[in-house]
Amino acid sequence: xxxxxxxxxxxxxxxxxxxxHEAAVKMGLSDSVQNILYVICEKGxxxxxxxxxxxxxxxxxxxxxxxxxxxxxxxxxxxxxxxRNTVVCLTEQGEAYAQxxxxxxxxxxxxxxxxxTEEEQEEYLRLTRKYRDGLKTYLKTML
Numbered sequence: 096x097x098x099x100x101x102x103x104x105x106x107x108x109x110x111x112x113x114x115x116h117e118a119a120v121k122m123g124l125s126d127s128v129q130n131i132l133y134v135i136c137e138k139g140x141x142x143x144x145x146x147x148x149x150x151x152x153x154x155x156x157x158x159x160x161x162x163x164x165x166x167x168x169x170x171x172x173x174x175x176x177x178x179r180n181t182v183v184c185l186t187e188q189g190e191a192y193a194q195x196x197x198x199x200x201x202x203x204x205x206x207x208x209x210x211x212t213e214e215e216q217e218e219y220l221r222l223t224r225k226y227r228d229g230l231k232t233y234l235k236t237m238l
Contacts, residue, residue: 104226115200122196127153127161129197131183135171136197141184143176165189 119129130151135142144162148155162183165171170189174182185193208216 118200122199124196125161127151127157128165129200131158131161131165132170132189132193132197133200135183135185136193136201140190141174141182144173144181144183147183 116126119126130153131147134147134150144158148158162171166173169186170192171183172186174184176182
């Protein structure tokens with residue numbers, strides 16, 4: 096078997112994840128807290144807890160623990176959503192905290208994105224979606 100080509104993608108994805116981990120460490124955040132705050136900020140100042148789980152791939156148990164910690168620190172508060180859904184909302188203190196810890200990531204990502212041509216942006220998104228869709232399809236046949 097030959098793993099080189101697919102392994103290169105996995106290796107690059109791992110390196111990118113390690114860089115985000117390095118950013119979290121620099122900001123004094125755990126990876127899960129960084130990911131939770133990132134999603135909430137990307138959505139504005141509030142987000143369904145189930146959506147955080149879906150978008151980050153973090154287990155519900157880990158998300159619950161991290162949110163409880165953030166709630167205790169006054170960074171987030173919870174509101175009931177429809178059905179069993181819970182809405183995670185940034186407090187005023189949380190918005191300031193996210194501005195200091197998450198906003199710099201957005202700025203870096205936007206700088207990188209803006210360095211690319213529109214064609215490069217579209218090609219990256221197209222190929223990433225194609226990889227994701229292929230992975231979904233082939234994992235279904237594996238499991």
